[in-house]
Amino acid sequence: MSTEVADTTPVIIGVGQYSERVGEPGYAALSYMDLAGRALAEAIADSGASGDVAGAIETLAAIRAFEMSRPDRTPPFGAADNVPRAIARRVGANPARAILTTTGGQTNQQLVGEFAQAIAGGASQCAVIVGSEAISTVLALSAKGEAPDWSEDVPGDVEDQGFGVEELLEPALMAHGAIGAIPLYALAENARRHRLGLGLEEYRREIGKLFAPFTKVAAANPHSAAPVERTAEELATVTDRNRIVAEPYPRMTVARDQVNQAAAVIVASAGLARELGVPQDKWVHIHAVTAATELKLSQRPDLAGNPASLASVDAALARAGKSIADISYIDFYSCFAIPVFNQCDHFGLSADDPRGLTLTGGLPFFGGAGNNYSAHAIAEAVERVRADRGSFALVGANGGWMSKYATGIYSTEPADWSANDRFAVLPKPSGAVPLCAEPVPSAVVETYTINHTAKGAEAIFLGRCDAGERVVGNADLSDPATAAAFNSGEPFGQRLTLTQDERGRTVGRLA
Incomplete structure (x- = not known):
């Protein structure tokens, strides 16, 4: 086979994962950098190379940890001033190019494509994608009043690509309390629920049916943050422990950010893989990677839809020359139910598809390892296709509020990169859809959520004014008729009379 694969063909030669759970045997309260370093060491070992993989790394891209992902966030225990080089030196690497990536869960999957393209074009021979989260340890130590110093001074050039959050900002929604992923996804989820004509409890059962098989995978995964198998009914039933965080989501069905997890992927040219003595049964070929950007949530014509993610998967399948039926292993990004539902709706897949829809256990159960989750999915995909030679795996990676999507297709079957396309x-x-530039007297509700925070419940809606432009507002839950409509889960199509409060927010009451 070695003569059949061109030296410039990009291949994944190693993947690694590392994790720890607070209080379990061997728990060491590792920092972000230490977790990432251990995952990269695992990936180097996984390659089975006889040569010096660490010394061959030319590019190392460090995925931003959540606590480094926005200008207003600072890691509470500090962090390295040069994150990629701090990780590199833990394995004895000294890459010519060190990158700190932008924010977004699609980033690692997209970088596989970018680095593969560079390798196929002869501009690079070996690149690493690595990231980590230590949020669980940060919370555990902070609760005990401990504050270790995780700061590091690391010399060397670094290519800081910036936060890249401009396309994720939704000023009007955030001004009305839709801050963070949960209420923003809930708005889209309720739009889909309305399209299907399902009530709140019925829809929660559908989410439970979708995610119950995920918990079974998570329970068997040694890297899972929550390795507990749960029934669909358990996931769907609202209790004190499984409270509503934002309608329609019970707590157990949203991405779990309390994790200590790291993962790394090494991509190299086939020529370098041969030089390093990487056995060919370790090589995994990259058959297609596509990346897509969606309209902002408040601008989407169909608030339940995500056509960019569907286009990304369709295009990747087309370039790989495969249909979804040809894919043996699937990991659809599952921070919430709707990114998975959208793919299922598009491809006609059921929640109990015998292939499964996750390779890790999914973000609510395996863990939502920040921007780096899909590196874990890629690692699992690589392991699956190595063990089932000739099979194909698909990883769908999502960023923001279904804002960006990247898809990768993998197999031990060789992929021809001679055209580098x-x-x-x-x-x-x-x-x-444009937002109303000026206050309007009324709007018709398209979707909503009731967000539950420490300050209480707040109803957020998206609607259309008579001119067809989009309106963002808060429903006045102090008004009995308005509260009844929203608490019932069926405010869709209701006309609200709008006013502006003292903070300039739009407030709607049932007309």
Whole structure:
């Protein structure tokens, strides 16, 4: 086979994962850098190389940890001033190019495509993607009043790509209390629920049916943050422990950020893999990677839809010459139910598809390892296709509020990169719905959520004014009729009379 695969063909030669759970045997309260370093060491060992893989790394991209992902966030225990080089030196690497990536869960999957393209074009021979989260340890130590110093001074050049959150900002929604992923996804989820004509409890059962098989995978995964198998009924039933965080989501069905997890992926040219003595049964070929960007949530014509993610998967399958039926192993990004539901709706897949829809156990159960979750999914995909030679795996990686998506397709079957056309960035969708620039007297509700925080319940809605433009507002839950409509789960199509409060927010009451 060695003569059949061109030296410039990009292949994944090693993957690694590392994790720890608070209080369990061997728990060491590792920092972000230490977790990432151990995952990279695992990936180097996984390659089975006889040569010096660490010394061959030319590019190392460090995925931003959540606590480094926004300008207003600072890691509470500090962090390295040069994150990629801090990770590199833990394995004795000294890459020519050190990158701190932008924010987004699609980033690692997209970088596989970018680095593969660079290798196929002869501009690189070996690149690493690595990231980590230590949120569980941060919370555990902070609760005990401990504050270790995780800061490091690391010399060397670094390419800081910035936070990259501009396309994720939704100023109007955030001004009305939709801060963070949970209420933003809940708005889209309720739009889908309305389209299907399902009540709240019925829809929660559908989420439970979707995610119950995920918990079974998570329970068997040694890296899971919550390795407990649960029934669909248990996931769907609202209790004190499984409270509503934002309608329609019970707590157990949203991404779990309290994790200590790291993962790394090494991509190299086939020529270098041969030089390093990487056995060919370790090589995994990259058949396609596509990346897509969606309209902002408040601009989407269909608030339940995510056409960019569907286009990304469709394009990757097409370039790989495969249909979804040809894929043996699937990991759809599952921070919430709707990114998975959207793919299922598109491809006609059921929650009990015998292949499963996750390789890790999913973000609510395996753990939502920040921007780096899909590196774990890629690692699992690589392991699956190595063990089932000739099979194909698909990883769908999501960023923001279904804002960005990247898809990768993997197999031990060789992929011809001679035309270097297996990585594609798709055009952004058109047809954005404009926001009302000025206050309007009324709007019709398209979707909503009731967000539950320490300050109480707050109803957020998206609607249309008579001119067809989008309106963002808060429903006045102090008004009995309005509260009844929203608490019932069926405010869709209701006309609200709008006013502006003292903070300039739009407030709606049932007309």
